Amino acid sequence: MSNRKKIHFLLQLSAGSVLMLVSVLADYIRGFSFYLGPVQSAILVVGLVIILIGFIAQTGSVARTSANLCLFILSIIIIFSLLEGFFRLVAFDFAREEEAWRKIPPYYRKPILPTGEAFFRRPGPEQWTGQVLNTRLEQLNISPNPYRDEPVIRVKYDKLGFRNEDGLSDWEVAVAGDSFTELGYLAYDQLFTTILGKIMNVRVLNLGTSYTGPLTQLSYLQDYGISPSTKYAIIVFFEGNDLDDLRREYAALVRYRGTGQREYREFKKQTSMLRALFRLRYTLRPQKTPHDPVTAYFKSAHGDIPITLLIIDKINRFPRAPRLHKFLGSHIDPVFCAVAIYFIHARIPVGAHPGRQVKLGKNCRVNYLNNSE
Numbered sequence: 001m002s003n004r005k006k007i008h009f010l011l012q013l014s015a016g017s018v019l020m021l022v023s024v025l026a027d028y029i030r031g032f033s034f035y036l037g038p039v040q041s042a043i044l045v046v047g048l049v050i051i052l053i054g055f056i057a058q059t060g061s062v063a064r065t066s067a068n069l070c071l072f073i074l075s076i077i078i079i080f081s082l083l084e085g086f087f088r089l090v091a092f093d094f095a096r097e098e099e100a101w102r103k104i105p106p107y108y109r110k111p112i113l114p115t116g117e118a119f120f121r122r123p124g125p126e127q128w129t130g131q132v133l134n135t136r137l138e139q140l141n142i143s144p145n146p147y148r149d150e151p152v153i154r155v156k157y158d159k160l161g162f163r164n165e166d167g168l169s170d171w172e173v174a175v176a177g178d179s180f181t182e183l184g185y186l187a188y189d190q191l192f193t194t195i196l197g198k199i200m201n202v203r204v205l206n207l208g209t210s211y212t213g214p215l216t217q218l219s220y221l222q223d224y225g226i227s228p229s230t231k232y233a234i235i236v237f238f239e240g241n242d243l244d245d246l247r248r249e250y251a252a253l254v255r256y257r258g259t260g261q262r263e264y265r266e267f268k269k270q271t272s273m274l275r276a277l278f279r280l281r282y283t284l285r286p287q288k289t290p291h292d293p294v295t296a297y298f299k300s301a302h303g304d305i306p307i308t309l310l311i312i313d314k315i316n317r318f319p320r321a322p323r324l325h326k327f328l329g330s331h332i333d334p335v336f337c338a339v340a341i342y343f344i345h346a347r348i349p350v351g352a353h354p355g356r357q358v359k360l361g362k363n364c365r366v367n368y369l370n371n372s373e
Contacts, residue, residue: 008067012054015070018077019047030278080274087273095270104139105132106157107184110211112265113161116219118256119249120265122161122209129154132185144294146306153187160224163191163206171203174225176217177236178245181208203229208236213245215253 023043027034036044053066087094101109106128111120132155133147158164163182175181175193183191197204205227207220214235221233256262270276297304 005063008063009054011067011070011074012050015073016047016049016051016054018074019043019050022077023047029272029274031275084273088271091269091271092273093269093271094273094276095268097270098267101267105130105135105184106155107132107179107182107210108136110265111161111209114262114264116216116223118252118262119212119216119219121220122157124157124161125159125166126157126161127154150185153185155184156188161209162224163188163208168203168205170227170229171205172229173197173200173202173232173234174205174207174221174227174230175234175236176207176220176225178208178212178217178238178242179210180238181206181236182210183208184210213242213249215246215249 020043023036023040024034026040026043050066050070053062106122106126109122111122113121113123115121129152131147131150131152134145134150137145137147155163156165158166158168163184165188173193173196175196181193188194191206193204193206193208196202205225207217207225209216209220212220214237217235221235225233252263294306296307298307
C-alpha cells in the first residue's frame, strides 16, 4: 500500500471512528441519559460508511473525495474540541442560572437558603420594583396577558427573606403560609397581615413564602416566629396544593432524619460550549402559539374573573392521591375536590367579600381570600 493510500485510509478510519464516538457521547454532552435516537443513529451509520469506504475505495476520485471530506470532519471536530476544552478550563458559565433567577420577581422564585432540618427560605434583605404579575407572564410567554396595565410596585423583604418592615423585633401574632400569605404582587400596606395588624391594633409578623408547605411553615414559626410578646401563631392552609406539599416535605424530612442528608438548591455552572449549542438549537425553533390558561370565568360583583379550572373527580385519577391518602389516612376525603386556581394568583379584586366560597359540587369548594381589605 502506497503512502497516499495509507493516509487516505487513516483519515477515513479516524473520521469514521470519531463520528461513531460522537453518536455515542451526544446524549452525555447534552446532559441526558443515553438513548440512540434517529440523529445519533444517522451519525453512527455515516461513520460506518466512511470506514467501509476506506477499506473498499483506496484509489480514484471516490477515495480522494472521501479523504477530503474526512479531513474537513476531523478539522471541525478538533476546533470544537479545543473550544470546548478552553471554556471548561476558564469555567465560563453558559447557563447563568443565578442571573436568570434574579430576573424573576422574588414572589416567583423558589426559596434556596437551607433552614430547619430539611427546608428552605428566601435570601434577604431585598427590594424589587416593577410589575410582578405582568413581568412573570411575559417571561413565560403566556397569552392573553390581562396584567399589562398592572401598577408598578416596590416590594421589600427583610434580612430573613420575609415581607416585614425593617426593625420589627417584637410581635403579638405570627402568620406563616405560602403565596396566599406572601402576596408578593401587592404593596406592603395591602397585605392581609398588615391589614389585620391595623384592625386589631397588634404587631403581625408575616412569614409567608411561595413554594412552601405546612412543614416548612411550621419550621418558620419555630425558628423565626417566636418573640417575647407572641401570643398567636397561625398557618394559612390552602387545600389546592398544600396536601401535595405536605407529602413532599414529609418525605424530605424522613430522608434527612434517616440518612442525615438533605437537599441543597445551588446554582450550578454550565461550562460546556457543546451543551450550550445543543440547547440553543431548541430556543431557535419557531415558538408555538402560547397556551391560553383561562378555562373558565368566575362570576363576581365586579365582573367576570378569569380562572384556570381543574376538576379531579376520583382519587384514582390523580397519580399522587393514593399514596397521599394512605399517608393521611382518614384525614382526607377519598373523593378529591375540584380545584379552581385564580389565574396567576390574581385572587379577588379590591372590594370583594373576604372568605368567599364558590360551590362546585359535593365536598368541593374554592376559597378566595381578599387581599385588599
